[in-house]
Amino acid sequence: MGKSCIIFFERKFPSANMVLIKDMLPILIDTGFGSDAEETVHLIKEAGVLPEELHLIVNTHYHSDHVGGNFHLQNNYGVKIAAHKWDAHLINACNHEACSAEWLDQPVEPYHVDLKLSDNDEIHTGSRTFQVLHTPGHTLGHISLYEPEEEIFICGDLFHRNDIGWLNIFREGVSSIQRSLESVDRVSKLRIKQAYSGHGPQIDDPLNSIDTARNRLEKWLKSPDKVSWHACKRIFAFTLIMKNGLAKEEIDNYLLTCGWFQDFARYAFQLQPEEFIQVLLDEMIRSGAANWYNNHLIATAPYVAAQNKWMDRNIKPKDWKTT
Structure with a gap:
């Protein structure tokens, strides 16, 4: 070689x-x-x-x-x-x-x-x-x-x-x-x-x-709260990258299904998850991690969108034994 x-x-x-x-x-x-x-x-x-x-x-x-x-x-x-x-x-x-x-x-x-x-x-x-x-x-x-x-x-x-x-x-x-x-x-x-x-x-x-x-x-x-903010923004930005953005009307329901969002809301910031949605969205915009575009929240980091057909399969470790 x-x-x-x-x-x-x-x-x-x-x-x-x-x-x-x-x-x-x-x-x-x-x-x-x-x-x-x-x-x-x-x-x-x-x-x-x-x-x-x-x-x-x-x-x-x-x-x-x-x-x-x-x-x-x-x-x-x-x-x-x-x-x-x-x-x-x-x-x-x-x-x-x-x-x-x-x-x-x-x-x-x-x-x-x-x-x-x-x-x-x-x-x-x-x-x-x-x-x-x-x-x-x-x-x-x-x-x-x-x-x-x-x-x-x-x-x-x-x-x-x-x-x-x-x-x-x-x-x-x-x-x-x-x-x-x-x-x-x-x-x-x-x-x-x-x-x-x-x-x-x-x-x-x-x-x-x-x-x-x-x-x-x-x-x-x-300042342990800084750890949680750093993590939340990174995780949510990665979600927006994977999904090529989220429509405004989809965001609430999506976040409320996520384990990471529930845990950070309740235990890191002592807020009910429904209360934390707008707080997180405001911080994503304020920090420049995401922007609104045509009523969709889009990550600002350079990325290559994942294909929808791949994301739709949504394979997780709980599915591995049957794949």
């Missing part, structure tokens, strides 16, 4: 970024959203790797924007999948809580984890060895990958260039902030020249991004 190289794919929502380690044993880190599976295959082919040549898929964590292409690659090309052992247990048991898909209302097609990873495991690509670092916070089973020779760090949603992954206090625990801080502090001790994040551009100044993440998490410790 020639000299080893790292190829970073910065992708628009609803897909997360991907990293392809092009080596004797090619590794793909994360696979994007399910509706973009064909595009995922196209991207790695353009990079010079056939999907059936992939030695392994490694998932940084189990959210739909990172694992959505797993089904297509595993079913059609027999690619093996690796993930943290805690994620693997929920996935392989078809647990209803897997991927937080039910709570988030994010469709994910079924897949099986073949290799269960733990902290300090190693992944060999032929000429490179990546260390698996358990970096919980965004999810309990979140991992990052570190290659010490060239000082490369693949961080998933632990941190981004100027942001951090949203924290799910209802599914990952109220100490998610502390866990994230511990993960960021651990990573800050590594020598890192180049970092690749799950969203946004590659990170050319990793230490600055780590400091920015730490400062934000420390502020959140003092």
Whole structure:
């Protein structure tokens, strides 16, 4: 296959970024959203790797924007999948809580984890060895990958260039902030020249991004409501991206069916869900996360709309045993 190289794919929502380690044993880190599976295959082919040549898929964590292409690659090309052992247990048991898909209302097609990873495991690509670092916070089973020779760090949603992954206090625990801080502090001790994040551009100044993440998490410790606002806006914006916007008359009924919305309204903001609808809509507009267009609420982040026929299937882990 020639000299080893790292190829970073910065992708628009609803897909997360991907990293392809092009080596004797090619590794793909994360696979994007399910509706973009064909595009995922196209991207790695353009990079010079056939999907059936992939030695392994490694998932940084189990959210739909990172694992959505797993089904297509595993079913059609027999690619093996690796993930943290805690994620693997929920996935392989078809647990209803897997991927937080039910709570988030994010469709994910079924897949099986073949290799269960733990902290300090190693992944060999032929000429490179990546260390698996358990970096919980965004999810309990979140991992990052570190290659010490060239000082490369693949961080998933632990941190981004100027942001951090949203924290799910209802599914990952109220100490998610502390866990994230511990993960960021651990990573800050590594020598890192180049970092690749799950969203946004590659990170050319990793230490600055780590400091920015730490400062934000420390502020959140003092003002926990900021954690909830950050999460609500990210989750709802992703919903608007998946659905290519929501008509004004659909929004109330839709939000009231969502587990995440019910939990944040009642327990984070001490409001009845019906009261929280307008509060959230006002904040989405005020913060610039969404805008009204032709009586539809549309996310402002750049995205590629998922096909309606794919979204209409609405597959969740509770359906996996029958698909």
